[in-house]
Amino acid sequence: PMENIPTYCEVKNGVKERESVHPLIDHILEETQGIIVYQEQVMQIAQVMAGYSLGGADLLRRAMGKKIAEEMAKERPKFEKGAMANGVDKKKASEVFDLLEKFANYGFNKSHAAAYAVVSYQTAWLKANHPVEFMAGVMNCDIHLTDKLAIYFEEVRKRLELPWVPPCVNRSDATFKVVDGALVYALGALKNVGLEAMRLITDGRKVNGADRPFATLFDLARRVDLKRVGKRPLEMLTRAGGFDALDLNRRRVFEALDGLVAYSAAVHEQKASNQVSLFGEAGDDLPEPRMPPCDDWLPAERLTEEFKAVGFYLSGHPLDDYMGPLRRKGVLTLDEVTEKATAGPLVAKLAGVVAGRQERKSARGNRFAFAQMSDTTGGYEVTLFSDTLEAAREHLEAGSKVVVTVEATMESDQLKLLGRSVAPIDGVVADAGGAGLRIFVNAPGAIAAVADVLAGARKAARNAGRGPIQFCLMDPALPGEVEVDLGAEFPVTPQIRGAIRSLGGVLEVEEI
Incomplete structure (x- = not known):
């Protein structure tokens, strides 16, 4: 034992x-x-x-x-x-x-034990001395198992703090690899893509045996038969940010996929029929499809779409913009609860985005549930018995943001969480009151864009907590930082903060 x-x-x-x-x-x-x-x-x-x-x-x-x-x-x-x-x-x-x-x-x-011991020593040595290569190998072994990849990636990002590169059609392979000491996320690890479809893209990146990155989405469409790749894998790539190196507006790329696939099919049909363009390579005389004009997904929407493709949150977390007000209400992170629970049992508040739940019946016929959630520091599971479950069921749908009061204990080095109550996160944030924002921008025009968002917020979020707004203009053309205070208080909610962060020219948003 x-x-x-x-x-x-x-x-x-x-x-x-x-x-x-x-x-x-x-x-x-x-x-x-x-x-x-x-x-x-x-x-x-x-x-x-x-x-x-x-x-x-x-x-x-x-x-x-x-x-x-x-x-x-x-x-x-x-x-x-x-x-x-x-x-x-x-x-x-x-x-x-x-x-x-x-x-x-x-x-x-x-x-049997001796063989396990040798393997344990070998893998422990590899992880201690070559952690990036070790984790790449481990993740390739379970490349189609999203639940395991989520655990491994948490190890990469949190515990080992290893450098990593997000999925990218210009840098990633179909499988995980190591480049310059960094773990490069595999295109084939995304959901519903298939390794062979991803290899069509990575093979198309090579010219005469050498890696030649795609210059634009249309360059990719000419070099890779996107019809063979399939629309569903292309959608997953877009959601995961795989095309960010070619176009940062994920929503625009997503809505342009039908046109890109049709354009790619026409180019490759021309190649197959050995037609040569007067202007050069096959497809050069075909008009490039028009990219639809549209705003990008908001940060929360980007994360939701990313989750659909990756199976967990990769570039951020939906609670990132909520942590300031949650702190004021005494909400702890999973890491903090885990650390405190090692010293003894405690009752704490945790924020979480619900990933799913499984309901069961006890021997006495009472219903209970296991709810999977995550916060900005990791994933966790909460056990909810019948009374708590009945009161909270409507808040436990996948994607819901909640604050759960838990009894936390450590059993055999495993954190056990028993839910006492569950509350919608927006109500907790509203009770926290307003706080101001300090917004770092690199162009004067960004201030006007933020002002437009704040003007709309005044009408739409009349009951939200209010706070002062300060700008810090960081323009290389200026001798130093320029600070601007709007001189009034504005509604400040996580949604408004997220909308501001998504604007061009905004570098960072912090609470004051």
């Missing part, structure tokens, strides 16, 4: 003395610091202490490992009787049987 690992380490390193289980069997446990580790030790103890034959000891090991209650009920008196015949009192014999029973479900045979 896992709880024996600290004892094993402490005994091996001389921190504590090895405890005797019984003089008859201590020699069997000598190489494993007095702790049962191998299945062979179970069999040896049964043979030496209780007089089992090796065949009988193997049957005992099997019954313990499979938790066969009837067999175990027969074996206990047999073990105790055999041990007593060897001078062991019944109480001690029962204690040893309990020890064997507790171990058996966790143990490996020695040869």
Whole structure:
């Protein structure tokens, strides 16, 4: 069992003395610091202490490992009787049987354990000394398993703090790779794309064996048969930001896909018929489709679309613009709750975006649920019993933003969260009151664009908390930073903050 690992380490390193289980069997446990580790030790103890034959000891090991209650009920008196015949009192014999029973479900045979140990040392060394390459390999092993990729990527981003590159048609391959010490996200890891379709794109990037990035979306359409790639994979690439290097307006690209696919098909049909343009390569004389004029998705919309393609939030989190007011209401992050729970149980408030929930029925017929959520520091699961579930069900739809009050405890180094109540996040934010914004811009025109957003907010968000607005103009043409205060208070909500952040010329938005 896992709880024996600290004892094993402490005994091996001389921190504590090895405890005797019984003089008859201590020699069997000598190489494993007095702790049962191998299945062979179970069999040896049964043979030496209780007089089992090796065949009988193997049957005992099997019954313990499979938790066969009837067999175990027969074996206990047999073990105790055999041990007593060897001078062991019944109480001690029962204690040893309990020890064997507790171990058996966790143990490996020695040869199996040795192989696992070698692999563990190898992978631990690789992760410690070549973490980017190691994580790329691990993620390629599970490239089609989104749930596992989410865990691995959290390890990359949070725990290991490794450099990474988002999915990009000009930099990514179909699989994960390492370039200049950074993990490059795989195009083939996106949902509903397929490795072969992504290889059509990465192969099209190569010219005479050398990597030649696409210059524009139309260049890509001429070099890659987008009809063969398929519209659905192209939509996923757009949602994930795979075309950002060619056009930062994801919504415009998304709405232009039909035209791009048709243009690409015409170019490749011309190539297939060996038609040569008077102007150069095939397709050069075909008119490029017009890109639809439209505003990009707002930051929250971009993240929602990104989630559809990646399976988790990659470039940011929907709660990024909520954290200021949530802090004022005493809401903690998952990382903070985890750290506090290691010191003891606590009741805390957590913000989260609901990813999903599974409802079950207890033996008494009461409904309970497991709800999966995430905040800006990671994903977590909350258990909700019947009363809490009934009161909160309408707030637990996928995509909902909530604040959940939880009882947090640590069990075997795992955070356990029991939900007490769930509230919509907008109500909590409204109760937090207003705070001002300090907006960093790199062009005077951005100030006018922000002013337009604020003017609209005054009409649309009359009941929102208000705060002062300050600008910091960071223009290289000026001798220093120029600060501008609008001299009035304006409605400030997470949605308004997100809208401001999405404007051209806005570098950063922070709360004051």
